[in-house]
Amino acid sequence: MMREKPAAASSGAEAFVETLNTLGVERIFFNPGFDQLPLMGTIAKFRVSERKAPRIVLCPHESIAVSAAHGCAMASGKPQVVAVWEDGGTLQGGGAIVNLKAGRVPVVFCVGANVKRNPRNWLGEAVDQRKIVRDYVKWDHEVSRDEDISSALREAFRVASAEPCGPVYLTLAEGVSMERPGENLVLAPAGTTVDFEPPSTADLQKAVEILAAATNPLIMTAYSGRHPQAVASLVELAETVGARVITTDLRMNFPSTHPLCPGIDSIIGETYDHYIGEADVLLLVDYDFPGPLGKRVVPRDGSRIVQIDMEPLKNGRRLWDRLPEVLITGDSAGILPVFNDMLSRTLGPEQKSRAGERALKMAEEHASIREGFRKKALDEAGNDPISLDWLCHCINEEIGDDAILVHMLPSNADALSRQISRTKPGTIFSWGDGAGSMGWPLGAALGAKLAAPDKMVVSLIGDGGFIYGCPVAAFWTASAYHAPFLSIVFNNNGYAICKQDMPRFAGEGVVKGDMEFEVGFDFKDPPDYASIAIACHGYGRKVEDPSEVRVALRTAIDAVRAGKPAVLDVRI
16 A cells, blocks of 8 residues: 655655655765755755755765764664765775675665666676665665655665665666656565564473573574663573573673673684583574684584574574574564563572572683783783783773774774673674675764764774775764764784784795785885874874873863864774
8 A cells, every 4th residue: 555645745856855754864874976966955945944854964985974874773773864876876885885784784775876878788788776786785676757756765764674674775767856756656576574473482482491401501692782672681581591691792782791791702703612612502692603704613412502583594504504493583672571581480499599500600700701801901001012902991991881882893803802891782883794894983983973972982993994994084074063983093004804814825924024015914104094083173193102092092082072083093
């Protein structure tokens, strides 16, 4: 059935803006082109006549527009809109679009269709602009001149927001924005959304009984914290059954300071992998392997696996090449409270006693591990160059529990997982499963700050990622739209993530000194990253002395609170 349009519209662009208003869209992350002039003109007319219209956030590079929409969607929990110029702007968005898929982030692209310049490719085939992104979006569609643009936009939002969330891509045929909107309803093809049936009571009861009988249960989660209410439910579950919880750094799924949490599993880390082989029962809640390489440690023979997930088979990639004994498909935020209720009624006094004993033992272990991490940082406080653990320890102490942390630190992720704690929902975000595009935290931090203007937003990024992240575009936009954030550059003067694995191919000791530059690892005479922020009306400081780390952090945080985006270039 066709929905009633929000208001009579004289043009497609007017219907577009009115529909965004109805959908509650507050801003459009934008990089202009001739195809966007009708939208720009319509918003200008709305503003002059004091009619409501989304705010345009001008991003001078398309990858910043996409990454900012990504960060804003994660921090706000609401789908965002990106508008860029035709196929060229889409290609400029590039790897940032891959990140949307990896992070399951709802973003709606609205892009003009290029139908003029290159109607055929080198093979003589008709050009298909939407093919550029088809492998990375849930749905792509071209709105033709006889279609109702309002219906198409509503359908795009529905598909993007349906679990598992993800980006969609709309192109607008020539003239759509200028002419009166058409009348037909646009329908998404089958497969773009899934209607999940409620889990069966029998499956839930079997899962509960497996967990209740466990002697060494392990819970693993990656992105259940996309729903803030799921964090408390998972804490209740772990405490009830006396289970250790390993969480990744994709979202704040479980408080890392909780006695049942040994730490945050990082993208290339193996610190907590031994727990996988020790567990007799594994409960996987919205879990992906952190990073593209998976896990070297596998569950032991005879262990039992229960899985709760929107995407239980992970597009055909089964975890450890094993099917779970119980597979519960659906939204964990709704399933966990039911699961908890059944579990509390199933556990007998003896089982509850054993769970309490396990929890007490794990708490003692947790305290010992955390104290070891703290001692490591303090022991390295005077190291030159600056120790990763000391830097992360100081960051953790200075930013506060309410700050939003946006990070991409593949080569330094273990130090982050050891030293930085997150205890509140929505206070840590990473870009996806480790297979996406670098540079994401700058744009994402900008978007998160727009979504949560009262929060301190901190971006952690390597020097290579900082360059990828189009810093001039990011910090100019942050200044122009009063969305200041702090970016801490972990500057190891090159691409350490690649250098770490090079001995497997070149042998030990071959790639060193000038050879690091010759093969593409080393940034000889690197840029002054702090000066980039200053050039964009922000604050910047280079930090090389470990004794200056705390003072530098406090000064930069004060600058952000005073309204300036800030960069700390920390030489590690």
